[in-house]
Structures are given as structure tokens and as C-alpha cells.
Amino acid sequence: xxxxxxxxxxxxxxxxxxxxxxxxxxxxxxxxxxxxxxxxxxxxxxxxxxxxxxxxxxxxxxxxxxxxxxxxxxxxxxxxxxxxxxxxxxxxxxxxxxxxxxxxxxxxxxxxxxxxxxxxxxxxxxxxxxxxxxxxxxxxxxxxxxxxxxxxxxxxxxxxxxxxxxxxxxxxxxxxxxxxxxxxxxxxxxxxxxxxxxxxxxxxxxxxxxxxxxxxxxxxxxxxxxxxxxxxxxxxxxxxxx
Amino acid sequence: xxxxxxxxxxxxxxxxxxxxxxxxxxxxxxxxxxxxxxxxxxxxxxxxxxxxxxxxxxxxxxxxxxxxxxxxxxxxxxxxxxxxxxxxxxxxxxxxxxxxxxxxxxxxxxxxxxxxxxxxxxxxxxxxxxxxxxxxxxxxxxxxxxxxxxxxxxxxxxxxxxxxxxxxxxxxxxxxxxxxxxxxxxxxxxxxxxxxxxxxxxxxxxxxxxxxxxxxxxxxxxxxxxxxxxxxxxxxxxxxxxxxxxxxxxxxxxxxxxxxxxxxxxx
Ligand SMILES: Nc1ncnc2c1ncn2[C@@H]1O[C@H](COP(=O)(O)OP(=O)(O)OP(=O)(O)O)[C@@H](O)[C@H]1O
Ligand SMILES: Nc1ncnc2c1ncn2[C@@H]1O[C@H](COP(=O)(O)OP(=O)(O)OP(=O)(O)O)[C@@H](O)[C@H]1O
Ligand SMILES: [Mg+2]
Ligand SMILES: [Mg+2]
Numbered sequence: 001x002x003x004x005x006x007x008x009x010x011x012x013x014x015x016x017x018x019x020x021x022x023x024x025x026x027x028x029x030x031x032x033x034x035x036x037x038x039x040x041x042x043x044x045x046x047x048x049x050x051x052x053x054x055x056x057x058x059x060x061x062x063x064x065x066x067x068x069x070x071x072x073x074x075x076x077x078x079x080x081x082x083x084x085x086x087x088x089x090x091x092x093x094x095x096x097x098x099x100x101x102x103x104x105x106x107x108x109x110x111x112x113x114x115x116x117x118x119x120x121x122x123x124x125x126x127x128x129x130x131x132x133x134x135x136x137x138x139x140x141x142x143x144x145x146x147x148x149x150x151x152x153x154x155x156x157x158x159x160x161x162x163x164x165x166x167x168x169x170x171x172x173x174x175x176x177x178x179x180x181x182x183x184x185x186x187x188x189x190x191x192x193x194x195x196x197x198x199x200x201x202x203x204x205x206x207x208x209x210x211x212x213x214x215x216x217x218x219x220x221x222x223x224x225x226x227x228x229x230x231x232x233x234x235x236x237x238x239x240x241x242x
Numbered sequence: 243x244x245x246x247x248x249x250x251x252x253x254x255x256x257x258x259x260x261x262x263x264x265x266x267x268x269x270x271x272x273x274x275x276x277x278x279x280x281x282x283x284x285x286x287x288x289x290x291x292x293x294x295x296x297x298x299x300x301x302x303x304x305x306x307x308x309x310x311x312x313x314x315x316x317x318x319x320x321x322x323x324x325x326x327x328x329x330x331x332x333x334x335x336x337x338x339x340x341x342x343x344x345x346x347x348x349x350x351x352x353x354x355x356x357x358x359x360x361x362x363x364x365x366x367x368x369x370x371x372x373x374x375x376x377x378x379x380x381x382x383x384x385x386x387x388x389x390x391x392x393x394x395x396x397x398x399x400x401x402x403x404x405x406x407x408x409x410x411x412x413x414x415x416x417x418x419x420x421x422x423x424x425x426x427x428x429x430x431x432x433x434x435x436x437x438x439x440x441x442x443x444x445x446x447x448x449x450x451x452x453x454x455x456x457x458x459x460x461x462x463x464x465x466x467x468x469x470x471x472x473x474x475x476x477x478x479x480x481x482x483x484x485x486x487x488x489x490x491x492x493x494x495x496x497x498x499x500x501x502x503x504x505x506x507x508x509x
Contacts, residue, residue: 013495015502016502016503017499017502053495058495059494059495060247060487060491060495060497073253075252080248081249081250082474082487083251083254084252084253085488086254086286086473086474086488087254103444105438105441106445117452118452
């Protein structure tokens with residue numbers, strides 16, 4: 001089943017103060033099916049993070065479509081109403097960012113449990129699952145009830161991953177989630193992603209060290225700088241499974 | 243402009259709980275609010291940001307039915323007011339809606355509280371206005387509401403004037419939510435509080451947003467507060483909305499020149 005069909009998606013930033021237009025990426029096209037993992041590659045600054053943010057609608061795409069197959073029907077993420085995007089973010093599209101955004105006075109456990117509470121799960125279930133996820137990523141139980149603002153970078157990222165992955169999703173966007181992780185946590189992440197993938201979750205990921213996730217990758221999308229005069233992005237879209 | 247950038251909702255079929263269209267307010271020759279639309283869904287928190295004097299507090303006062311408007315319509319999706327433009331109500335019904343269905347927290351606690359009545363008395367006053375007369379019920383409900391706002395209950399018989407700023411805001415909040423309103427209006431609720439107290443108030447607001455299905459509108463100059471609390475944000479300038487969208491989108495990929503300036507000034 002097709003989960004996402006991206007057609008000629010482009011993003012340009014118009015910076016009014018300097019009256020300049022900055023192109024991030026142009027004409028990106030690809031198709032993603034349930035249970036597939038798409039690796040996005042390309043040099044620094046080519047627009048990999050921007051592409052993921054456009055799909056999460058933290059950025060507004062400038063042109064093109066991104067048709068997402070939601071359980072409630074097909075919808076173009078580039079044009080969907082804000083409230084529809086809010087609903088999708090709560091229930092179908094997950095975003096794993098590079099850094100945790102700790103909230104003052106909220107413990108690690110509560111931060112991780114929150115997405116389940118938002119989906120209407122009861123407090124006990126949410127706490128139990130949160131503990132299970134934190135344990136899976138190897139966060140020391142002594143600090144589960146502490147405030148993550150004081151955690152090390154790697155510890156914060158474990159909390160971030162647990163929070164991002166705890167609720168069931170149809171599509172996961174992963175922007176360099178392994179950056180600050182130790183080998184053990186990296187292995188735990190890959191294992192969890194593998195389980196989710198087997199359950200049909202589709203994933204789009206940017207990884208600085210793709211060898212971390214080698215066994216998961218089905219397809220690769222190589223982004224070329226917009227002004228490099230190369231072909232449309234997506235034409236060199238390679239199927240590594242072959 | 244930005245309002246027409248996207249399609250109408252298709253997946254979310256619930257109706258907005260609070261909907262105002264074409265709000266206008268003039269003070270003499272000054273148009274403080276010039277055609278503002280506000281839509282808030284149940285359980286959603288809408289942020290309003292913008293420069294000083296752009297009309298943010300005036301919008302809240304209009305939504306609180308505390309001033310006459312010079313134009314616009316205002317609906318709350320409640321069975322008893324289905325299809326009723328609240329601006330058309332007579333004084334008696336307006337007061338009833340204000341007391342039972344709208345709660346407000348002002349930046350200045352002197353606007354929202356009687357400083358010479360106890361904290362529990364301030365909350366009970368709301369209930370009395372709604373017709374409650376039994377002393378025991380008043381006391382119990384005031385206590386519950388203060389507890390929900392995480393006010394230290396051993397201080398409930400203190401005068402607000404003797405409380406810290408954070409505690410005063412909790413009394414305002416308790417008063418605002420005592421009658422389980424449809425709409426909660428927050429005008430700079432954490433400004434002037436020190437950072438750790440602010441964090442506690444934010445935490446309470448996040449919990450309330452999750453637990454009560456209220457439509458909340460929050461005005462703040464603090465973009466950090468807006469990012470933490472608001473689902474969507476509206477940017478006002480000179481009485482108009484220049485941009486609106488999902489909070490992360492407006493703050494991270496602002497489209498309007500004024501929003502770009504506002505966001506970068508605060509970074
Ligand atoms: N919010 C923004 N406003 C303006 N320009 C932006 C914004 N976000 C990204 N850009 C620009 O878009 C381009 C693509 O950036 P992006 O972060 O997507 O690259 P990337 O491929 O993820 O790079 P890296 O490998 O370094 O993470 C860059 O030129 C960047 O400066
Ligand atoms: N009662 C009033 N009489 C006359 N002018 C008023 C009155 N109330 C507000 N105004 C004017 O309306 C405009 C909008 O004021 P408002 O208080 O809504 O701004 P605001 O966006 O909340 O600003 P701030 O961020 O400084 O609180 C201002 O120019 C203000 O002086
Ligand atoms: Mg990046
Ligand atoms: Mg104001």
C-alpha cells in the first residue's frame with residue numbers, strides 16, 4: 001500500500017530582510033509504501049532536514065504535492081489545513097528530531113508518556129510503556145524521574161527517541177537520530193525501527209552513518225544542490241534492494 | 243492572506259468550539275482591531291503574538307464580552323447557544339455567557355482579583371454569580387478549583403495581596419476554570435513571574451489543556467511560552483492578522499516580513 005506519494009515538491013525560503021530567495025530543494029519526487037525505509041542522502045546544506053520538515057509541515061512547501069494515505073483518507077500534506085496536520089501529528093506521522101526540547105519541571109518519564117496521554121490512553125498504561133521504552137534505550141532508571149534539561153546529550157536523545165516512538169505511527173520522519181547515541185543505544189534503536197518496519201510503518205530517514213541502518217534501507221533518495229543543473233531529484237532514486 | 247494558503251479541514255470533522263469572524267473595535271479614530279477572525283477547536287490552544295498596541299488584548303476583551311464591538315460575529319459551539327451570535331445577546335444573557343462559559347486570566351492580577359477578599363472567596367464569587375448559595379458547596383468547589391490550578395491549599399484563606407505573583411495567577415486561573423467554561427482567555431499569564439514560577443504555571447496550563455476540552459486563547463510576548471503552549475499561532479500587527487499557522491511553522495518558517503522580523507528579534 002502506498003503511504004506517501006511526493007510529486008515535484010520544492011522549498012524556497014524568501015528572506016525579506018535581504019530580499020533574497022534561498023532554494024533548499026527543487027522538484028523532489030518519490031513514492032513510499034507501507035513498511036518501506038527511504039534513506040535521504042546528499043551533501044551538507046542540500047535540504048535533507050528541510051525536506052523532512054516540509055513533510056511534517058514545520059516548513060511550508062513552496063510547490064508540489066505530498067499525498068499521504070491517512071486512515072481517514074488521502075490528503076496532500078503540502079496543502080492540508082493546520083488542524084488536519086495537528087491531528088496527523090498526534091496520531092499518524094511521527095517526527096524524530098536531532099535534539100530533545102526539554103520542558104522545565106517535566107520529568108523524563110512524563111515527557112515520554114505524554115504522546116500516549118494525548119491519544120487518550122490512561123495514565124498507568126502510558127507510564128508503563130514509557131518505562132519500557134526508556135529501558136529499551138538503556139537510560140539509567142535512577143534518572144527517569146529527573147528533569148532532562150540536566151541530562152547529557154546522549155541521555156537527552158534517548159528520552160527524545162522514546163518520546164518520538166512510543167505512539168504507533170504510519171509514517172516516521174527521522175533526522176539523524178543516532179548522532180549522539182552510544183553503540184548500545186544505536187543498536188536498540190535499529191532493533192526497534194526494524195520491529196516497527198515489520199509492522200508496516202513507513203520511514204524516511206537522514207543518517208550521517210547509513211551503515212547504522214544498513215539492514216533497514218529499501219530505497220535511497222539522493223538530493224543534488226538545486227543550482228547544480230542536474231536532473232530532477234528523484235530520477236536517480238535507487239532501489240538498493242535490487 | 244495566510245488564512246487561504248491551505249485547504250479547508252478534511253480529516254478533522256469536529257466543529258470549532260470558539261469562532262469569531264470579522265472582529266472590529268474602534269476607539270475614536272483609532273481602529274484597534276480591524277477584521278480579525280479567531281477559530282479554536284476543543285482542547286486546542288491558540289497563541290496570539292505581535293507588537294505592543296497591535297490589538298491582542300482588545301481581541302481578548304471582545305471575546306470576553308466585556309466591551310461592545312463595532313463589528314463581527316462570535317459563536318461558542320454550545321447546545322444552548324447554537325447559531326447565536328453572542329454579540330447580539332442582551333445584557334442579561336451576555337453576563338450569563340461570560341460567567342458560565344468564559345474564563346479569563348489577566349496579566350495584572352488586580353484586574354482579575356479582589357485583593358481584599360480571600361483567595362477562596364475570589365473563586366467562590368464566580369460560583370455565587372452563577373447562582374450557587376450553599377456555603378459548603380461553595381467552599382468545596384472553590385477548593386477543588388484551586389487544587390486543579392495547583393494553588394497551595396493551606397493559603398486559600400489568605401488575601402491575594404499577600405501572595406506571590408505566581409500564586410495570584412493560580413487564583414485567577416482557579417476562578418477562570420471554576421465553572422468549567424467553554425473558552426479560556428489568557429492575557430500574558432506568565433509575564434512578570436520569575437523563570438521557575440513561570441515553568442510551574444506553564445506546566446499547569448499544559449495539563450489543563452490535555453484534561454479539559456476547553457478552547458484556549460493565549461496572548462504572550464514570550465515566544466518561548468508560545469512555543470511551549472500553543473498549537474497554532476496568529477501574528478497581529480496594527481489590528482490585523484498578518485500571518486497564522488502551526489506554531490513551529492510560524493516560528494521556524496515565517497512567511498510575512500513582519501513575522502520574520504519578530505522571530506529573529508527574539509532569537
Ligand atoms: N528556517 C530556515 N530559514 C531559512 N533558510 C533555511 C531554514 N532552514 C534551512 N534553511 C536553508 O536551507 C538549506 C538546506 O538546509 P538543511 O538544513 O535542510 O540541509 P541538510 O541537507 O539537512 O544539511 P546537513 O547535512 O548539514 O544537516 C540551507 O541553505 C539552509 O541554510
Ligand atoms: N479603552 C481604550 N481607549 C482608547 N484606546 C484604547 C483602549 N484600549 C486599547 N486602546 C488602544 O488600542 C490599541 C490596541 O491596544 P491593545 O491593548 O489591544 O494592544 P496589545 O496588542 O494588547 O498591546 P500590548 O502588547 O502592549 O499589551 C492601542 O493603540 C491602545 O492604545
Ligand atoms: Mg540536516
Ligand atoms: Mg496587551
